[in-house]
Amino acid sequence: MIHYPSDGEHLRMEIAMAAARMIAEDGTDYATAKRKAAKLILGNNKTPGDVMPDNAQVEAEVREYQALFMGDEQPARLKALRLLALELMQILERFHPRLVGAVVNGTAGEHTDIHIQLFPESSKDVAVFLLNADVDYDVSETGHANQRGEVVETYSFMWKNEGVHLTMYEPDDVRSASKTGNGNVQEYLNLRALKALLNEDDPT
Secondary structure (H helix, E strand, O other), rough: OOOOOHHHHHHHHHHHHHHHHHHHHHOHHHHHHHHHHHHHHHHOOOOOOHHHOHHHHHHHHHHHHHHHHHHHHHHHHHHHHHHHHHHHHOHHHHHHHHHHHHOHHOOOOOOOOOEEOOOOOOHHHHHHHHHHHOOOEEEEEEEOOOOOOOOHHHEEEEEEOOEEEEEEEEHHHHHHHHHOOOOEEEEEEEEHHHHHHHHOOOOO
């Protein structure tokens, strides 16, 4: 039996495709991209909840867009960011780093920053480490929370001309750090897994 998309499905796909283009070309975050895409397609009309695509659908469209229009530069950019993340995670190994975000799921592009979760005994240990390394960083609160519901801090800085964001969790927050804001499990790579992935890409 042939399935013909409904009007709602058509709109959801259009919004997902428009959002994916913004993410791939401009580095827009998912929430903002979906909101802007919906306004672009629907104007000032209220967006029905059932036509707003979820992040998984948008991510799939990002992959397709990159494959069609960024087939040469995107894979090279992704590998460069993963190598840089590996180098940084080796430096931060004592704080049990985990790589998350687009550098993990493979959709990293020109405007993508490196996002790393840390699990130190105290965030002050990381602060002292960065200061001793002459790293000038900014501190902000993110939308992430630990298992006690407390908002966690993020240390952001430029490193080798790339934006880096270190999110500070406590050692027992491993499970809560694996959840996204909507409760879904997010992909991550620890140092060992990232090395293995890079070796798969370049076995020599």
